[in-house]
Amino acid sequence: MRAVVMGSGSWGTAVAKILVDAGNEVTMWARRPELAEQINTRHENGDYLPGIALPAGLTAVSSVEEALAGRELVVCAVPSQSLRENLTQWREFLPADAVLLSLAKGVEISTGDRMSQVMKEVTGFDDSQIAVLSGPNLAREIAEEQPAATVIACSDEAVAQRIQQAFAASYFRPYTNTDVVGTEIGGAAKNVIALACGMAAGMGFGENTLATLITRGLAETIRLGTALGADITTLAGLAGIGDLVATCSSPLSRNRTFGARLGEGASLEEAQAATNGQVAEGVKSCRSVRNLAREHGVEMPLTEAVYQVCHEGLDVQDMVGMLLGRTTKPEVYGATD
Numbered sequence: 001m002r003a004v005v006m007g008s009g010s011w012g013t014a015v016a017k018i019l020v021d022a023g024n025e026v027t028m029w030a031r032r033p034e035l036a037e038q039i040n041t042r043h044e045n046g047d048y049l050p051g052i053a054l055p056a057g058l059t060a061v062s063s064v065e066e067a068l069a070g071r072e073l074v075v076c077a078v079p080s081q082s083l084r085e086n087l088t089q090w091r092e093f094l095p096a097d098a099v100l101l102s103l104a105k106g107v108e109i110s111t112g113d114r115m116s117q118v119m120k121e122v123t124g125f126d127d128s129q130i131a132v133l134s135g136p137n138l139a140r141e142i143a144e145e146q147p148a149a150t151v152i153a154c155s156d157e158a159v160a161q162r163i164q165q166a167f168a169a170s171y172f173r174p175y176t177n178t179d180v181v182g183t184e185i186g187g188a189a190k191n192v193i194a195l196a197c198g199m200a201a202g203m204g205f206g207e208n209t210l211a212t213l214i215t216r217g218l219a220e221t222i223r224l225g226t227a228l229g230a231d232i233t234t235l236a237g238l239a240g241i242g243d244l245v246a247t248c249s250s251p252l253s254r255n256r257t258f259g260a261r262l263g264e265g266a267s268l269e270e271a272q273a274a275t276n277g278q279v280a281e282g283v284k285s286c287r288s289v290r291n292l293a294r295e296h297g298v299e300m301p302l303t304e305a306v307y308q309v310c311h312e313g314l315d316v317q318d319m320v321g322m323l324l325g326r327t328t329k330p331e332v333y334g335a336t337d
């Protein structure tokens, strides 16, 4: 396919590399002309993936118009909270028959919208032109060509299959799914749970705590996802438990690392400053995911606790007491917890 990756952060760059390695004609859009220049001349993105040799066939431009001209697949690789603004700026240059693919894992704060909803609202495109990609995909590991898999979700299975073919590389195995809601909720919720896992690690807790948070994190993700119409099997798959395990366990995760800094006693401002401008989506999405849960009458105690730490000044030590002091329950995946 003739593809463009709009956004040259760590995941956008790794995805552009996959698409080239899978045999597509690919360009990237970078906001800063100097980054586009670096990709074109040094074949490296030193700001986000230093030391990774990018394919010589991968080009980059900083003009939106040039980036989008004649592209069949438009990959949106910007953070969730800026997607609406970016797409609004890109809209006039989007080819009318292009397929949009979101990489972002978050829920918009101002609306509670998932990324596929934002894409549809801004562009007016048909559902068959809107897809999302989500799975256990830490950018650096994939840029190093370590084997991994992902989910390409689109309500139109034939379109999902077309994108699947475009992403099939020797080290990257895409699966299709028509459950867009489940794929998106899995990706957004796991970032919030990864913050909780980081906090636990930062406080010095071990694997029992981690496993408890991952498992109960999955339970509350399933509760929210199914309330929104997701298929539970999506959340039992790569975009659900798969991504939860990868993100909650890896020191490469920005969300887990952010949480760990809080657990070690850093302030929110200090943890934010330490990200070096890279996005830890869960810090914002804990608010929108919590709001969605409340709207739908779904209990998400871990998400609530992370929200209170990130936005209401709850001390991480007090969070432990708050979670363990809740009334005892049977272990069921029902509407309450």
Ligand SMILES: NC(=O)c1ccc[n+]([C@@H]2O[C@H](COP(=O)([O-])OP(=O)(O)OC[C@H]3O[C@@H](n4cnc5c(N)ncnc54)[C@H](O)[C@@H]3O)[C@@H](O)[C@H]2O)c1
Residues within 6 Å of the ligand: 007, 008, 009, 010, 011, 012, 013, 031, 048, 077, 078, 079, 080, 082, 086, 103, 104, 105, 106, 137, 138, 139, 140, 277, 278, 279, 281
């Ligand atoms: N990094 C990963 O391992 C990974 C893997 C899977 C999914 N994701 C998701 O992909 C999305 C992008 O993540 P990333 O890792 O590439 O982030 P990043 O922080 O590495 O890069 C974000 C990119 O978006 C650009 N950007 C930031 N604000 C912008 C704005 N207002 N307008 C235009 N561009 C803007 C930045 O310049 C940068 O190029 C996130 O939703 C993230 O959760 C990341």
Ligand SMILES: O=P(O)(O)OC[C@H](O)CO
Residues within 6 Å of the ligand: 105, 135, 136, 137, 138, 139, 191, 194, 243, 246, 247, 252, 253, 254, 255, 256, 279, 280, 281
């Ligand atoms: O670095 P994080 O925490 O944004 O996570 C990256 C990916 O989403 C893992 O699948």
